[in-house]
Amino acid sequence: MTAIGAMTGAAANGSGQAGMTGTRSLSIRGLTKEYVRGKPVLRGISLDIAGQGITAIIGPSGTGKSTLIRCINRLVEPTAGEIWFQGMDLARLRGRSLREARRRIGMVFQEYNLVERLSVMENLLCGRLGYISPVRAWLRRFDPADIERAFELLDIVGLGAFATQRADALSGGQRQRVGIARAVMQRPDLLLADEPTSSLDPKTSVEIMELMAGLTAQHDIPVILNIHNVELAKRFAARIVGMAGGHVVFDGLPADLRDDHLKQIYGGEGWLE
């Protein structure tokens, strides 16, 4: 925990790469997704996300938060719209250029999505697979600098002693730490997090959020985060986007999010009391 505290502190006083933030912003224009023809899940979303800090997307289940995040790195194919990042429309990329864009975008998943039967170290190195050839991946000829960095990251996430353990031997919180470290191994210019704490207990959830906020602040990586827990969103995010019915219905600072907004986002009011 002390390592994380130190990191957050370092981030607060030393965002030396401020010049980079311009290249890390994301611009979504008229994004629409229909899984079934004529039944859009996303209805023309337009969002500009600055190249730093955490943007939390909140909203009820089934409102398209996950779809929105997955459209950005094209795990889900958008039906219409543009997603501009580093001078490219991500929605139109194919083949090699899509892979090269994807390796600049890290992702953290609700179910961690580790390769269970591989060691923690190899799971981290999987974050570098976009940068090395399949033959080198097969022969496990990873770059020594990457291995060095993986060890450093394992120390930072508090799993220094677990490098050779198999991923399926870890607890949920430990797995998500590996998931975050794997994403940071990509040296991403953007981090997507799809409900990263929904499978974890409340205490571990806070620890995972602290770790993610600390690491991304240190490397000046902007984060787009889907989250169910409104309190966690307010505590860690610089900006909150509230979605309902495939539209953005709130967009502002955590401090400006009122009960009225929550009623509008989630519907009803009895649950707020």
Next chain:
Amino acid sequence: MIADQRRWERFTPRERLLRFTFYLVAVAAFVVSVQTVEVIPEFLYDAPEQVVDLFARMWPMDLKYYPKAVHAALIETLHIATLGTILSLGLALPVGILAARNVVPVTAINQFAKLVLVSSRSVNSLVWALLFVAVFGPGALAGTLAIAFRSIGFVGKLFGEALEEANRGPVEALTAAGAPWPSVFLKAYWPQVQPAFWSIALFRWDINIRESAVLGLVGAGGIGVALDTALTLLYWDQVAVVLATIFAVVILAEIIVTTIRSRII
């Protein structure tokens, strides 16, 4: 009225009628089958005597036949089974991958791969052996290829199904990291299906030991040749040696496979 609605029965009248029809058809089919087979009663009554007579001619076994002809043939059988299995693994791996709908999401390719697998399975090892004996002449090569071609369908089908059951999560994660397709397969799919693959391979090797034992009957090499010779010459004491050898080897293979499988899973 309410009491009526609350009455419960296991089957509706319609289901009961269908079940009765099914039993009726089953009995009718049995009667027709017996008539078609044309069992000759004299041969049937005679059977116990014949069995006793056969065993009398088999015992004592002609153990000298083992070093003379059986041992070399047995080794050849093991070679045929093992080489045939290894060959089939190499051929079944790509076909199995192409058959898995989640790994290769192109229906036309899946269907083609499944056609290949079904063709391999629909032909019996002995028929494959007959084909290869016709092409390459009698001997172990024909036997090895027969085993390999029959096994492709088995290994490929089970391997493809194991791939389809693989968890999608790691695949998504590595795709999102920008990994090229071969790397996604190597690091996300393969670690998940590896135990299944080796388990299928061992299981097939076990089956192939048994199958390659009879290939000699059609001239495709192995211990079956020794069996065929002894049968043709009516040397039942030698037939007994061959049968005992096959039995011992099958048991041994079973033990080996079970031991290894319990280690890798």
